[in-house]
Amino acid sequence: MAAGFQVSDELLGTFIPIAVYWIYSAIFILLGSSVDGYRLHPKGEEDAKNVVSKFTVVKGVLIQQAFQVAVSLLLFTVINDGSGTSQRPQPPSLMIALQLAAGMVVLDTWQYFIHRYMHLNKFLYKHVHSKHHTLVVPYAYGALYNHPLEGLLLDTCGGAIAFLLSGMTPRTAIFFFSFATVKTVDDHCGLWLPGNPLHLLFSNNSAYHDVHHQLYGIKYNFSQPFFIAWDKIMGTYMPYALVKRKEGGFEAQPIKNN
Numbered sequence: 001m002a003a004g005f006q007v008s009d010e011l012l013g014t015f016i017p018i019a020v021y022w023i024y025s026a027i028f029i030l031l032g033s034s035v036d037g038y039r040l041h042p043k044g045e046e047d048a049k050n051v052v053s054k055f056t057v058v059k060g061v062l063i064q065q066a067f068q069v070a071v072s073l074l075l076f077t078v079i080n081d082g083s084g085t086s087q088r089p090q091p092p093s094l095m096i097a098l099q100l101a102a103g104m105v106v107l108d109t110w111q112y113f114i115h116r117y118m119h120l121n122k123f124l125y126k127h128v129h130s131k132h133h134t135l136v137v138p139y140a141y142g143a144l145y146n147h148p149l150e151g152l153l154l155d156t157c158g159g160a161i162a163f164l165l166s167g168m169t170p171r172t173a174i175f176f177f178s179f180a181t182v183k184t185v186d187d188h189c190g191l192w193l194p195g196n197p198l199h200l201l202f203s204n205n206s207a208y209h210d211v212h213h214q215l216y217g218i219k220y221n222f223s224q225p226f227f228i229a230w231d232k233i234m235g236t237y238m239p240y241a242l243v244k245r246k247e248g249g250f251e252a253q254p255i256k257n258n
């Protein structure tokens with residue numbers, strides 16, 4: 001094909017996760033007050049405790065996504081040798097499953113250590129990662145409210161490395177990146193909804209990540225977006241109990257060992 005982009009799997013892998021982000025977030029907005037009984041923070045704390053407005057957050061996420069699209073397109077242009085990597089056939093399903101699992105392990109490993117370093121390094125925390133932590137009470141579409149450098153390091157680089165090391169095809173990567181996006185939005189949804197399949201499958205979930213967004217848990221539960229293994233291995237795991245609040249909803253309270 002002449003100059004210009006085909007709608008390749010690489011392009012779909014760039015844009016579909018962004019659509020998934022806003023569609024999945026929109027579902028939580030539509031649920032509205034019908035899920036007030038499952039909140040991890042009392043209603044009203046979202047506005048009282050978060051110092052940035054929702055408009056600023058939407059703007060911040062859109063800027064961050066635009067930045068990621070630009071970097072991805074630039075990478076494809078540089079890497080693309082005209083061989084049409086999209087044409088790679090899909091391997092057998094067992095292989096796809098193994099590649100997805102490998103991608104999850106790689107992404108988690110990358111994100112754990114970079115995320116933790118952004119807390120340890122005072123300069124990086126102050127100028128980059130603290131932006132994400134302005135949301136003390138997380139909500140779905142605030143999931144990617146990050147400094148663009150954080151998005152680049154954690155998500156774009158992490159995603160690229162997971163993609164390359166796992167050996168998944170660009171077609172599988174569309175699903176992988178979309179699923180990672182759903183998981184990240186869900187981890188910030190601020191709700192403990194009964195029967196949420198992601199909560200049944202993963203110990204790393206909205207309550208687990210909520211602990212990390214609180215002052216008492218900010219040096220713990222760095223693992224994201226899939227597993228909690230690195231926190232357990234590295235001694236940064238904070239156990240918590242979900243306690244029912246009198247006025248409705250649940251609260252993730254740390255469990256003290258002594």
Ligand SMILES: [Zn+2]
Binds near residue numbers: 115119129133212
């Ligand atoms: Zn953090």
Ligand SMILES: [Zn+2]
Binds near residue numbers: 138188209213
């Ligand atoms: Zn977060």
